[in-house]
Amino acid sequence: MDMYRYLVIAHIAAGSIALLTFWIAAIARKGSPLHKRIGKSYLLAMVGIVGTALPMALVFMARGRLGTGVFLAYLVVITASGMWLSWRAIQLKRDRAAYFNGRFRQVGWMNLISGLMVFGVGVQLGSALLMGFCWVGVFIGIGMLRRAGNPPAMPNWWLREHYGSMLGNGVATHIAFLGIGLKGFLASFGIPSLMLVPWFAPLLVAGVAAVYLDRRYGGKRAVRRPSTPLPVGAGSAHELSP
16 A cells, blocks of 8 residues: 555544544534533544645645646645644634734735635636635635734624634534545536535535624624724545545
8 A cells, every 4th residue: 555545544534533523513512511612622633634635735746646636735725724823823823913913914815825826726727626725725815814804893802713714623623524525426416516515515615604604703793904903812626546
């Protein structure tokens, strides 16, 4: 068994753990010891996913499958960003200025530029998946840059940052699971557009969940002060075999 096969096995194992722990944390009472403990386990599993996906992307590129390699590397960028932000929001919830700092801006630019690069590759290859999914990174980047320039003033800003990022992590987890688990089933219908369902359906569900959570935890929107300093407060579209 070559090294790549070991990467795939480790990637699938980490993804299975991530899927299980995501739902346990989601169902557990927010802020409870169980929620915190399982949430940490989930992020560790996501580290395993990202840590195996990046070398897999390099293998694809080395074997001439540029589109798959670039897309998988892009998924690493947006997934790692969500992991970092969800953890960072908890760690810095009492220090708003430290959260929305220069590094936050840099990650925002990285997502924006990555999305645009994937769009270019998608146009070159004629890939609807790449041309459609690239906008996730673009919107993440634009949103981060907007918040960095005009940080939210509501007291629970950190909570919204946390659950927003965790929803993004959940999208990545379910895409990895559905993209592999449903691939053969959807292909049996002979309708190419159905192959996009595992990629975009989790995005739709996450959007609905975000609206619900914003209504439940968002409260009244505080007035934004444009320039006044605030007080301190993956799988791929193709088979995994290169």
